[in-house]
Amino acid sequence: MYVSIFLPWLLTIPFLVHSSPDQQPKGLLINCGSDVKQTVKETGLTYIPDDGFTFSGNKTSLDAKNLLPILSTLRYFPDKVARKYCYTFQAIKGSKYLVRTIYYYGGFDGGKEPPVFDQIVGGTKWSVVNTTEDYANGLSSYYEIILVAHIKTLSVCIARNNQTVSSPFISAIEVISLDDSMYNSTDLGAYALVTVARSSFGNEDTISFPEDPYYRLWQPFKDDSTDVVSSQSSITTSEFWNKPPAKAFATAITMSTTKKLDVQWPPGLLPSTRYHVSLYFRDDRNSKTNTWRVFSILVNGKTFYSNLNVTTDGVTVYAPNWPLSGKTLISLIPDTKSSIAPLINAGEIYQLMPLSGRTLPQDVMAMEELARGFDNPPLDWSGDPCLPRENSWTGVSCSQEKMPRIIALQLTNLGLTGILAPTVNNLTALHHLWLGDNQISGSIPEMNSVDQLETLHLESNNFTGPIPKSLATLQYLREIFLQHNKLDGPIPQELQGRKGLHIL
Ligand SMILES: *[C@@H]1O[C@H](CO)[C@@H](O)[C@H](O)[C@H]1NC(C)=O
Ligand SMILES: *[C@@H]1O[C@H](CO)[C@@H](O)[C@H](O)[C@H]1NC(C)=O
Ligand SMILES: *[C@@H]1O[C@H](CO)[C@@H](O)[C@H](O)[C@H]1NC(C)=O
Numbered sequence: 470m471y472v473s474i475f476l477p478w479l480l481t482i483p484f485l486v487h488s489s490p491d492q493q494p495k496g497l498l499i500n501c502g503s504d505v506k507q508t509v510k511e512t513g514l515t516y517i518p519d520d521g522f523t524f525s526g527n528k529t530s531l532d533a534k535n536l537l538p539i540l541s542t543l544r545y546f547p548d549k550v551a552r553k554y555c556y557t558f559q560a561i562k563g564s565k566y567l568v569r570t571i572y573y574y575g576g577f578d579g580g581k582e583p584p585v586f587d588q589i590v591g592g593t594k595w596s597v598v599n600t601t602e603d604y605a606n607g608l609s610s611y612y613e614i615i616l617v618a619h620i621k622t623l624s625v626c627i628a629r630n631n632q633t634v635s636s637p638f639i640s641a642i643e644v645i646s647l648d649d650s651m652y653n654s655t656d657l658g659a660y661a662l663v664t665v666a667r668s669s670f671g672n673e674d675t676i677s678f679p680e681d682p683y684y685r686l687w688q689p690f691k692d693d694s695t696d697v698v699s700s701q702s703s704i705t706t707s708e709f710w711n712k713p714p715a716k717a718f719a720t721a722i723t724m725s726t727t728k729k730l731d732v733q734w735p736p737g738l739l740p741s742t743r744y745h746v747s748l749y750f751r752d753d754r755n756s757k758t759n760t761w762r763v764f765s766i767l768v769n770g771k772t773f774y775s776n777l778n779v780t781t782d783g784v785t786v787y788a789p790n791w792p793l794s795g796k797t798l799i800s801l802i803p804d805t806k807s808s809i810a811p812l813i814n815a816g817e818i819y820q821l822m823p824l825s826g827r828t829l830p831q832d833v834m835a836m837e838e839l840a841r842g843f844d845n846p847p848l849d850w851s852g853d854p855c856l857p858r859e860n861s862w863t864g865v866s867c868s869q870e871k872m873p874r875i876i877a878l879q880l881t882n883l884g885l886t887g888i889l890a891p892t893v894n895n896l897t898a899l900h901h902l903w904l905g906d907n908q909i910s911g912s913i914p915e916m917n918s919v920d921q922l923e924t925l926h927l928e929s930n931n932f933t934g935p936i937p938k939s940l941a942t943l944q945y946l947r948e949i950f951l952q953h954n955k956l957d958g959p960i961p962q963e964l965q966g967r968k969g970l971h972i973l
């Protein structure tokens with residue numbers, strides 16, 4: 470189970486960011502269900518419509534007044550047959566991204582409670598989307614994940630699960646490009662990082678864009694038993710791998726006297742698993758002082774870092790793979806020789822989410838081409854073709870390998886028009902191709918590389934042209950059905966009379 474104990478968003482502008490209109494985070498800000506490009510007045514951030522990123526679903530808007538513009542339109546997915554509904558974004562292979570999905574139900578379908586459904590990144594189920602409680606409290610919800618693009622696209626999908634009673638929906642998606650050094654202590658080839666909390670201690674407001682150019686949200690965190698201190702002097706944070714905003718070092722919580730500082734953070738209960746934890750500290754005093762702020766950090770009683778010497782330049786300590794469960798208590802214990810109380814400025818905590826793999830890229834590219842060849846591919850033909858297994862593309866069967874391959878396509882009688890793209894020849898693990906009873910036109914492509922092929926059903930379509938001779942080289946073929954097409958020419962000699970081959 471993956472939880473986010475992030476604060477939900479208000480329905481109107483939750484905080485004021487002062488960005489000039491031409492300043493935008495590097496990435497895509499998408500207002501789902503909108504018809505127009507729109508600049509949110511209060512933040513200066515421009516959101517674009519979601520057309521072109523998805524080809525399923527229907528748009529609608531909510532009539533509530535004064536809603537944040539990105540919440541006032543949404544896309545919903547009434548089709549019950551599709552196994553997932555995907556958004557696909559161009560990405561740079563190997564680059565790192567922060568993806569934020571935002572949901573506000575608003576009773577768009579006349580119901581009282583929002584539907585509960587799944588969200589997926591690439592081939593991995595990310596989490597359940599349950600906005601029931603936030604919605605009951607008049608709030609929107611958001612989820613965040615940090616991941617690397619392993620191919621040239623990034624896909625974010627939602628899908629029905631066995632709890633889903635009405636149409637899944639989405640209000641906005643933000644895909645922000647991060648720098649290489651950020652979160653590089655985590656093996657992002659094997660994991661994604663699900664945001665649990667990102668806090669600015671002692672702050673009054675959320676830190677956001679443009680103070681954080683990566684449009685991360687640093688939410689205020691206070692604790693009744695601690696004091697707040699702040700410092701005005703500037704600080705350089707570019708040397709910190711995670712590139713925290715300088716503003717996150719401007720305030721801190723501390724104790725009034727030199728004693729242990731205990732803070733329960735993040736405030737909720739965490740599922741028992743592994744986390745990336747980064748903590749940020751900075752001495753707020755004048756740098757000319759000759760007393761040092763030295764303390765040790767314990768997390769749930771276990772030493773996280775000993776004798777940290779916090780200077781005015783700021784310092785971060787992190788653990789890329791730290792086990793946590795239930796409540797989390799951060800204790801800062803002053804060094805016996807130190808007369809200065811400990812303090813903490815900011816923290817980030819992410820749940821490590823193991824990636825479940827992805828379809829072999831060669832097969833993904835071939836399938837994407839195949840989808841483009843059809844005029845009307847099934848609605849769920851985007852995102853990863855094989856994974857998650859319960860959300861594979863309609864009609865696609867895959868092998869059980871860690872990097873699954875396409876082994877069969879069963880697309881009989883789906884009303885398909887368009888052509889059969891020549892890249893079918895790149896699906897070199899394919900055993901069965903059933904395309905009968907559609908209206909596919911054009912010629913039958915070469916299939917000499919599909920050398921595992923056993924059955925080829927192209928009957929009752931609009932195929933024209935000759936029967937490729939190369940079919941004869943496929944040694945495992947035992948069934949070729951080509952009848953009821955508009956093909957020309959003879960059946961290649963080599964195929965006729967081959968033993969154990971059934972030709973129609
Ligand atoms: C959703 O859009 C599809 C295709 O544009 C349309 O056929 C269908 O009637 C729409 N469904 C609803 C519930 O509006
Ligand atoms: C969704 O969340 C609400 C409130 O937390 C909970 O009562 C409900 O059981 C959840 N629904 C599902 C299907 O998990
Ligand atoms: C619903 O799906 C979940 C997750 O796949 C599974 O654990 C659960 O047993 C299913 N419940 C029912 C009633 O099918």
Ligand SMILES: *[C@@H]1O[C@H](CO)[C@@H](O)[C@H](O)[C@H]1NC(C)=O
Nearest residue numbers: 649650651652653654655710
């Ligand atoms: C993370 O990036 C920084 C800055 O580029 C680099 O110095 C460091 O070695 C990297 N760390 C890992 C674990 O790759």
Ligand SMILES: *[C@@H]1O[C@H](CO)[C@@H](O)[C@H](O)[C@H]1NC(C)=O
Nearest residue numbers: 760761762763777778779780
């Ligand atoms: C803390 O760091 C400062 C500056 O680097 C150094 O001068 C000082 O000796 C250090 N103090 C301790 C106790 O390590």
Ligand SMILES: *[C@@H]1O[C@H](CO)[C@@H](O)[C@H](O)[C@H]1NC(C)=O
Nearest residue numbers: 831834835836838892894895
């Ligand atoms: C199909 O395979 C050929 C030869 O390996 C390659 O040049 C081509 O780019 C592949 N096409 C796709 C869409 O993957």
Ligand SMILES: *[C@@H]1O[C@H](CO)[C@@H](O)[C@H](O)[C@H]1NC(C)=O
Nearest residue numbers: 885886887908909910930931
């Ligand atoms: C396929 O052929 C049938 C019968 O000749 C014709 O009515 C139909 O328009 C064709 N469909 C396409 C998509 O070419």
